[in-house]
Amino acid sequence: TQLLEQSPQFLSIQEGENLTVYCNSSSVFSSLQWYRQEPGEGPVFLVTVVTGGEVKKLKRLTFQFGDARKDSSLHITAAQPGDTGLYLCAGKRQGSSNTGKLIFGQGTTLQVKP
Amino acid sequence: DAGVTQSPTHLIKTRGQQVTLRCSPISGHKSVSWYQQVLGQGPQFIFQYYEKEERGRGNFPDRFSARQFPNYSSELNVNALLLGDSALYLCASSVTRVAGYTFGSGTRLTVV
Numbered sequence: 001t002q003l004l005e006q007s008p009q010f011l012s013i014q015e016g017e018n019l020t021v022y023c024n025s026s027s028v029f030s031s032l033q034w035y036r037q038e039p040g041e042g043p044v045f046l047v048t049v050v051t052g053g054e055v056k057k058l059k060r061l062t063f064q065f066g067d068a069r070k071d072s073s074l075h076i077t078a079a080q081p082g083d084t085g086l087y088l089c090a091g092k093r094q095g096s097s098n099t100g101k102l103i104f105g106q107g108t109t110l111q112v113k114p
Numbered sequence: 115d116a117g118v119t120q121s122p123t124h125l126i127k128t129r130g131q132q133v134t135l136r137c138s139p140i141s142g143h144k145s146v147s148w149y150q151q152v153l154g155q156g157p158q159f160i161f162q163y164y165e166k167e168e169r170g171r172g173n174f175p176d177r178f179s180a181r182q183f184p185n186y187s188s189e190l191n192v193n194a195l196l197l198g199d200s201a202l203y204l205c206a207s208s209v210t211r212v213a214g215y216t217f218g219s220g221t222r223l224t225v226v
Binding site for chain 1: 147154156204218220
């Protein structure tokens, strides 16, 4: 059982469309991070959300942390082919003694067609 | 500035053999973490080291071990390799809790 469930697992859209990726859990997280990974490379850090209800924007990407700090979403406006990749959410469990441990979701593969 | 560097980039080993993977963090980063990423899944936490001490361990067997050196570089060792150990092994360094992790490009290990 995945502690962080991402949906959808795969998404194929046309350039210019909007999309939302969800990251859900039954557990509370002290923070959630989002990464983008391309084939053959390591994940690249995008953002951290820490406070319940927090919204952060990174150009056309909008990240939100749920009020209860159990879920997060990533919304991309007017997607471009350069947004293609594997999007990963990762969190640190609230109250965990394993403070260095990031728990990753299984990822959402996004393909943006020109 | 150089990012997180890992070596080797690719490795093929036979079942039962031992392997050592290496990682150099970003200059100034004292924390190094190791993750295993199996194809089609998100990375799984193996170890974290900070100031040469183990600060976290994931659910991996004792065949997996690691250490951090005085210059903050790190090695991950895996003994008695199994086919299921085939994966991308990622090293990440970080400065603070909210700064996020910088990952290396990984070492692709194939066990045959």
